[in-house]
Structures are given as structure tokens and as C-alpha cells.
Amino acid sequence: MSALMILREGYPIAFCLMSGILGAILGSFLGVVVERLPARVMAEDAATDSLMYPASHCAQCLHLLNWWENIPLFSWVLLRGRCAHCNTAIPLRLLVTEGLTLLFFALSCWYFPAPQAFLSLWIVWCALLPLTLIDLRHLLLPDAITQPLLWGGLLLSAITGRLPLVDALYGAVAGYLVLWLLYWFFLLLTRREGLGYGDFKLLAALGAWVGWQALPTLVFFAAVCSILFYFCSRRISGELNVIPFGPGLSLAGLTVLILQLSDSGL
Ligand SMILES: [Zn+2]
Structure with missing residues (x-):
């Protein structure tokens, strides 16, 4: 370092x-x-x-x-x-x-001249960019990427202490639970699957990077991005039944992380 x-x-x-x-x-x-x-x-x-x-x-x-x-x-x-x-x-x-x-x-x-700041951004980018592109094309968020991202976030918070480890841990658990609950709520209400298990795992991973406190902002921003994306792609390609949530989550996660790093002055 x-x-x-x-x-x-x-x-x-x-x-x-x-x-x-x-x-x-x-x-x-x-x-x-x-x-x-x-x-x-x-x-x-x-x-x-x-x-x-x-x-x-x-x-x-x-x-x-x-x-x-x-x-x-x-x-x-x-x-x-x-x-x-x-x-x-x-x-x-x-x-x-x-x-x-x-x-x-x-x-x-x-x-972000501090190595722990730019290295964090590089790691997150290398996971979120492929996740976004794969989700857009295949509606899939592979465990092979979301799981290392989650462990990486917890590990980095333990090593660098930028985010207290407890906040990162609660972020991961809460990230998963929030979307899991929403999934079941939506399923019982409409009998349709609104989200995929990959989305829960991705939000868990992002929670480990930004902490539980940032989750409401992140989810709100991700929802706005996804809705905008939905209307834009409907205008371009007509009918669209499913919108991937991964790209919105990724964009929101990266933005929140960048804001946190600029706030911390690294
Ligand atoms: Zn050829």
C-alpha cells in the first residue's frame, strides 16, 4: 500500500x-x-x-x-x-x-489518490461492469461474481477499517433480507416473481461495501434508474416484459461508494 x-x-x-x-x-x-x-x-x-x-x-x-x-x-x-x-x-x-x-x-x-480508495473502486468496477452486461443480455447475476464481491467487501472493511466491520456485515444481511422480503410480498400479492435471487445477493454484496446506513439511498436510486431504463428501452424496442434490476443496483452502488469516498476525503 x-x-x-x-x-x-x-x-x-x-x-x-x-x-x-x-x-x-x-x-x-x-x-x-x-x-x-x-x-x-x-x-x-x-x-x-x-x-x-x-x-x-x-x-x-x-x-x-x-x-x-x-x-x-x-x-x-x-x-x-x-x-x-x-x-x-x-x-x-x-x-x-x-x-x-x-x-x-x-x-x-x-x-482518489489514496490506494485503499482507488483499489476499492477498481475491485467494485471489475465485478459490477460484467454483472451489468450479463444481466442486460441474459437476466442473470452469476454467483461466481456476486459472492467474491460480498466477501471482498467484508474483508476490505476488516483490513482498512474505512467502514466499521459491523456496518459492512449488517449491510450484507440487510441488503439480502430487504429484497427477499420484497420478493415474497410481491409474489403473494401478484403471483408473479418481481425479482431474482441474484438481485438479493448483489444487494448483499453492495451492502458489504457501503454499510447498512446507505442501503435506503442505494435502493431508491437503483429503483429510479431501473424505471427510467424501463421507459427508455420501451421507447426504443417497444414491448418489454422484464426489466433487469442488476444494472440499476450496480450503478447506484458505484455512485454511493464514490460519494462515500469523496466525503471521507481519501
Ligand atoms: Zn473470424
Whole structure:
């Protein structure tokens, strides 16, 4: 931690640029997680691609990527967004994932020079970005991401003490319970499932990062985001029966964490 602080203090611009590069590389991996994890969760057999194997390839022609086709951001621009082998379009979302992670990593250590602040933001980002993208496409919030996020939040509060451990623990329990109760209330009232178990686990994880006191604000903000999202996507794509709650929760959680960190002056 202190070595990071010395580097950040001594060479702020270089440090933030390097952080951005790290962000682009991690963003590239997050893109792989978004592409491959849902199939693994849903298939429940070992035949689907793991996160590490096979190596990066074109989804259409299975052509294995050379090193120069696999550089975050640059390769997409170099190849003009198409596979060099079969000319199939490479999804724009991969470029967006890498670009956003680069920006977020660089900006977070620029505005929050304390290592425990920007490292917290990086960890949370690496969980929330794939969760958002997976929930939007598959209505799924995999345990493989929500559970480590919860343990990570508790552990970091124990190590750094930014948030009292008791607040983080109550945050996790209350986060789960609130949505679980709402789920049953809604189910008994309307005989429809309004929320998924993934939503409870995600709010539990976020509760561990922001503490129980911040949960009402977080849930309110998440609900507003989801309602806005519902109306916007209805205008664009017409009928829409289910709205994922994960993206709203993620956006609200990240915003509350950023506000808390700026309040604490880190
Ligand atoms: Zn191809």
C-alpha cells in the first residue's frame, strides 16, 4: 500500500496512465467473462469454454488470434472492428468494455489518490461492469461474481477499517433480507416473481461495501434508474416484459461508494 502511495504521489500522471493501461487489459478480460461465463452457468457441464481455455478466437470462424489481434483497444481499431480471417464484425461491446475500464481506472486514481480508495473502486468496477452486461443480455447475476464481491467487501472493511466491520456485515444481511422480503410480498400479492435471487445477493454484496446506513439511498436510486431504463428501452424496442434490476443496483452502488469516498476525503 505504502509503495503504491509513494508512486502515486511521486509520478501522478505516469501512475494514472499506467493504471489506464492496466484497466484496458483487465477490461479485455472482463469482456471474455461477459462472453463466456453465462454459458457456463446455464450449461452446468464442463463442455463449454472456460474463462482461460480455449485462447481468444473469432466466435464465427474460430480463428485463433495472433498477439497483434489481441491488444486491447488497438487491435479493434487496427482491424477496423472485423475478424482478419473471415471479416465478421467483432462486437462493439468489447471495445466499449475496454475503453470504459481504461477511463475508470485512470480517473479513479486521479481523483482518489489514496490506494485503499482507488483499489476499492477498481475491485467494485471489475465485478459490477460484467454483472451489468450479463444481466442486460441474459437476466442473470452469476454467483461466481456476486459472492467474491460480498466477501471482498467484508474483508476490505476488516483490513482498512474505512467502514466499521459491523456496518459492512449488517449491510450484507440487510441488503439480502430487504429484497427477499420484497420478493415474497410481491409474489403473494401478484403471483408473479418481481425479482431474482441474484438481485438479493448483489444487494448483499453492495451492502458489504457501503454499510447498512446507505442501503435506503442505494435502493431508491437503483429503483429510479431501473424505471427510467424501463421507459427508455420501451421507447426504443417497444414491448418489454422484464426489466433487469442488476444494472440499476450496480450503478447506484458505484455512485454511493464514490460519494462515500469523496466525503471521507481519501
Ligand atoms: Zn473470424
